[in-house]
Amino acid sequence: MMRLTRRQQEIYDILRSDADMMQRPPTYDELCQRLGLSSRGSLHKHIQALVMAGLVEPMAGKQRGIRLVSAAQQEQGIPMLGRIAAGRPIEAVEQTEKISVPDSMAASKPRYALQVSGDSMIDEGIFDGDYVVIEQSAAADNGDIVVALIDQQETTLKRLEQQPGKTILHPANASMSPMIYKPDQIQIQGILRGLIRYY
């Protein structure tokens, strides 16, 4: 990938930081005005360089249209935060990866995805490697499957049962036993809303 010149980088930064540009592809004239140029020809060279670099998508195969629409940024999806397992805190994923989910899973409330590690919920049909879509929430109802932070240390995915004076986390694995905690040991981080598995 070709290296950008100073001005090209500058122009690219302006483009991607300008919300208007991201929505409605601007015309060259509009861009010139925005950039303080007075010649479309000059602009064209820069745009061309950005296209070569793969940072800008030329609009339409035909001519007259408009252009720009930078590419990489138009991702939709929910953030993929890391892996979750019984016994370990969430391994944070470095770059904020994104995972695409059904539109209907990307609801109004903030959600994120985790990849499941381990078999502690296997009897619920949640397998190692599956992706779970979590709705951020600090409270949950009995019977919900939740992401729970235990003793400020480890995070785990379990079915929740709250009783006066104690909070029980039920694994769904015949070989594992429910874990009982004092309410203040458990912090709920989210509720399971969806599951996605690839074969």
Added chain:
Amino acid sequence: MMRLTRRQQEIYDILRSDADMMQRPPTYDELCQRLGLSSRGSLHKHIQALVMAGLVEPMAGKQRGIRLVSAAQQEQGIPMLGRIAAGRPIEAVEQTEKISVPDSMAASKPRYALQVSGDSMIDEGIFDGDYVVIEQSAAADNGDIVVALIDQQETTLKRLEQQPGKTILHPANASMSPMIYKPDQIQIQGILRGLIRYY
């Protein structure tokens, strides 16, 4: 899907943001007025483009003030064909419903979705009510989970094992046994590629 021109985008935005339009479909003349056009012919070209793009529903034939309403429901997704279970043919769903899936599940090859009915694959973590994403294919490898049509009658979701002279369909349920057929009894209709579950 064709790219929209600037004006087309603009018109589409106006349409969808106008509450009146969503309720009572406007006439071309009304739209022209709303958009500041003085020629129905001009409008028609734009509308046509939106129809091509799948953003507006034609409502062909009818004349009387009908049109537009692309609706928020212009979902993209894969067709939801019906329910699948062991022992019954697929119940066809009348209207071609659609279900939205992660982009990554809507691959190049034709796919469709089925809702799982029954517990015959429960040990594989495929539960009653789950949605499975199926890639249309007439052939599959051993070990694949496939949609199989048995004796031209019933359709079922099972793990496939093909041996010389016999085809075995393995359920994933401790209380069920593998079923053995002659190869010509079984017709493969698709391969399981993804699973989606809502809580």
Added chain:
DNA sequence: TTGTTTGTTCTCCTGTTGTTCTCTATTCTA
């Protein structure tokens, strides 16, 4: 029926827009 509304098709026109050139000024590099 008859007349009106409304979608559709057609031709024609114009301004905008991307593109290509040439030319000049400035900065970097060997």
Added chain:
DNA sequence: TAGAATAGAGAACAACAGGAGAACAAACAA
């Protein structure tokens, strides 16, 4: 210092996008 990038200005051009308006046929209202 010369040569090459880099950056811009401005002219000229072809190709549409976008619009106007006429004409027409199907759908509707009376």
